[in-house]
Amino acid sequence: MSRRTNLAATQDLPPATPQPNVFPLSWARGTEKMEEIWTAAQKEVWDPAHLSWDTFDPESYTWEEREAIAYWWTLLSVFDASAPPVFAEALIKTYEDHEEDAVRRCFFSVTRDEQNHEQMCGMAITKLLGHTDPLAYEPKTELGEKAQRNAKWLYFNGGRYWEGYKQAVPKYPLAVLFSSFLMGEIAAATIFHQMAEGAREPVFEEAFTNIGRDEGRHMAICMTLMERDYPKLDVSDRSLITKQIRAGYLFLSAVLYEPPEDFWDLPSDFIDVQRRCEAVAREAGFHIPELEAKKENWRSAILNLKGVLDRYDVPFPAIPEVGISGEEVLDIDLDEIIPVF
Numbered sequence: 001m002s003r004r005t006n007l008a009a010t011q012d013l014p015p016a017t018p019q020p021n022v023f024p025l026s027w028a029r030g031t032e033k034m035e036e037i038w039t040a041a042q043k044e045v046w047d048p049a050h051l052s053w054d055t056f057d058p059e060s061y062t063w064e065e066r067e068a069i070a071y072w073w074t075l076l077s078v079f080d081a082s083a084p085p086v087f088a089e090a091l092i093k094t095y096e097d098h099e100e101d102a103v104r105r106c107f108f109s110v111t112r113d114e115q116n117h118e119q120m121c122g123m124a125i126t127k128l129l130g131h132t133d134p135l136a137y138e139p140k141t142e143l144g145e146k147a148q149r150n151a152k153w154l155y156f157n158g159g160r161y162w163e164g165y166k167q168a169v170p171k172y173p174l175a176v177l178f179s180s181f182l183m184g185e186i187a188a189a190t191i192f193h194q195m196a197e198g199a200r201e202p203v204f205e206e207a208f209t210n211i212g213r214d215e216g217r218h219m220a221i222c223m224t225l226m227e228r229d230y231p232k233l234d235v236s237d238r239s240l241i242t243k244q245i246r247a248g249y250l251f252l253s254a255v256l257y258e259p260p261e262d263f264w265d266l267p268s269d270f271i272d273v274q275r276r277c278e279a280v281a282r283e284a285g286f287h288i289p290e291l292e293a294k295k296e297n298w299r300s301a302i303l304n305l306k307g308v309l310d311r312y313d314v315p316f317p318a319i320p321e322v323g324i325s326g327e328e329v330l331d332i333d334l335d336e337i338i339p340v341f
């Protein structure tokens with residue numbers, strides 16, 4: 001509208017703002033649980049820069065150990081560095097949808113938390129490698145070189161979903177978009193608690209404790225949204241959720257378990273290299289759960305989610321990889337991935 005229209009000279013009240021308008025001018029209350037989660041989020045804010053970095057001396061490790069531990073942080077950052085834009089987009093959607101005030105705030109808190117996780121990954125990698133870019137860094141050992149090749153493939157795979165995600169966001173309700181997210185949050189919360197418990201370095205223990213607590217809140221946000229919206233779920237949304245869950249499993253397995261071959265495009269020695277890195281990192285006191293423990297953790301997160309979806313009659317996908325039967329979901333493509341965690 002140009003300024004010259006000057007409607008105010010001819011009418012007492014302005015015309016109604018066309019809807020949906022990106023920002024509501026209201027602070028509607030509804031789901032009390034969201035208020036509680038937001039209050040907790042405010043209380044539990046942390047800053048990666050304020051952890052006890054002064055106790056951490058990368059030089060007390062060999063180069064192979066440094067590269068192996070940095071590899072694990074790089075693997076995590078493929079997920080956590082994509083989360084800020086993913087949640088920033090979801091935050092905008094909560095405004096476009098005129099969501100309850102507390103829901104908007106909760107999505108804001110997830111965006112902020114994920115940015116912290118991303119920063120933490122960056123700080124750990126930078127200290128360990130003495131370089132800000134794990135893909136451009138010049139490896140010092142044979143394992144470091146292989147680890148970097150792994151990281152390049154992870155990054156390539158992780159970067160492929162963004163266009164599909166952007167198209168999916170306006171099409172589907174939040175509670176459908178984030179259905180598989182719950183599974184990731186449950187598993188992430190557990191894995192980070194385990195890593196905090198086993199960590200030898202205070203700075204890593206603090207980081208994993210904080211990240212695990214954040215993921216627990218994200219889980220609660222997701223769950224609350226489902227409890228609010230799933231009872232009135234559209235039938236057509238149900239099969240989409242089933243697909244989402246399978247897609248989420250395939251995507252998140254790369255960090256919470258091991259990347260499934262049918263989805264991740266990776267070199268044949270990828271898993272071997274990753275296992276070698278994990279072994280070196282463990283040996284150096286950086287606790288990463290063993291494969292069996294990861295599998296158990298992942299499986300119980302999935303069963304947890306299944307318990308939630310059963311309540312709302314949403315068919316669960318078959319996940320034979322961890323021994324869960326259900327509806328067969330074939331041909332997942334990247335457009336169906338909501339890659340968060």
Ligand SMILES: [Fe+2]
Nearest residue numbers: 080114117341
């Ligand atoms: Fe995270």
Ligand SMILES: [Fe+2]
Nearest residue numbers: 185215218341
């Ligand atoms: Fe998260």
